[in-house]
Amino acid sequence: MSCLHLSVDWSRGAFSLKLDLDLPARGVTALFGHSGSGKTTLLRLIAGLDRAPARIAIGDEVWQDTQHFLPPHRRPIGFVFQDAALFPHLSARANIDFGRRRTRTGMNDTELDHLVDLLGIAPLLERKPAALSGGEAQRVAIARALALKPRVLLMDEPLAALDDRRRAEILPYLDALHGELAIPLVYVTHSTDEVARLADHLVVLDAGRVVWQGDVAAGLAAHGVRHLMARVVAADAAGCQVDVAGQRLDLPGVHAAVGERFALRLSREAQSSENK
Known part of the structure; x- marks a missing residue:
């Protein structure tokens, strides 16, 4: 299996992001740290949404270096944001199919049916986003991202906009998903509870620098939890x-x-x- 390699040396104004990481090829890596530490910036660089001096590769497939920049639409990633960002005029089913039908590598119908069952969204497929709760909309957004069969899944604080009840509802589905994924999932969060429950590997950022990486329990303990x-x-x-x-x-x-x-x-x- 191929690790996700990230080497970044970038400055913008007073902020700089400097790191060199090899993230595991499978499982959940939590990016943890205070606001402004560089977590979301790093996700955007992986996705190609921002451009900076960096080397980004998965295995021997280079997405970016000094000679090469693969544009965002050609990077095999799935991205789940804080806001589900579903198309309001499309049903949940059509939202999921929107990207899948436009790529040759997306899930087939059998694979998608399994994903729908895993995330518990079968009863939601004909609803428009306005008829979904926040947790339901996020589950649909996760399905849409995974239906592309990405090589990397990026999640930027996907539970941050949910209240405690909705967060508690979606966590068991993320647990189930965790056991199924055979790709790296990079998960940005401020929540130590989410880190402890979901993560296999921890990277702690502070002011654009890696101050811890490795075992989750040891990393949290080193930071007082x-x-x-x-x-x-x-x-x-x-x-x-x-x-x-x-x-x-x-x-x-x-x-x-x-x-x-x-x-x-x-x-x-x-x-x-x-x-x-």
């Missing part, structure tokens, strides 16, 4: 019980289905309190 993965083993009207590294923990008021997995966050302040 510890996450533990929990699995629900029992549930009733009062709450649920989870298994955390072989230990049982009762969570009153937390309602989740048996078998569901989620991240528990332990802040540095909480850890200090426990150790007193």
Whole structure:
């Protein structure tokens, strides 16, 4: 499998982005950092939406270097933005088909049916975007991006515009998608919860520089947050019980289905309190 290589040395005004990264060929790489750290800028460079001195390649396929620039429409990427950006006059089905029908490498009908089932959008296909909730619209946008059969999927804070309820609704679908994808997914987020739940690899940016890359748990811990993965083993009207590294923990008021997995966050302040 081919890694995604990114080498950038770019300045615009007071901001500069300088990095050299080889991202895994499969799984979710989270780009994490404060606003203005360069996360979205890096996504736009990968997509070819901005142009800068850079080398961008996947395996031996070079998209950009000093001699060559592959325009955005020829880069085999899928891009999901904060706003679903669906065509308002088209149904969900027509939105998904819009790009797929215009490329020779898009999903066939059988592959698309599987994707529709995976994202739970079959009941939504004949609706216009105005009749979709924010979470539903994002699931359609994800399907549209993946229907192209991209070599890389880029997601720029896809849950940032959703309220807590809609975010909780879409996360299980992203979990399911995570297990199916055989391509690199580069996921920009401010949320440590999303990083802990979805990411396989973590890159932390600060002021256009890589300050951490590698293991997710270690990276979050280095930045003051510890996450533990929990699995629900029992549930009733009062709450649920989870298994955390072989230990049982009762969570009153937390309602989740048996078998569901989620991240528990332990802040540095909480850890200090426990150790007193």
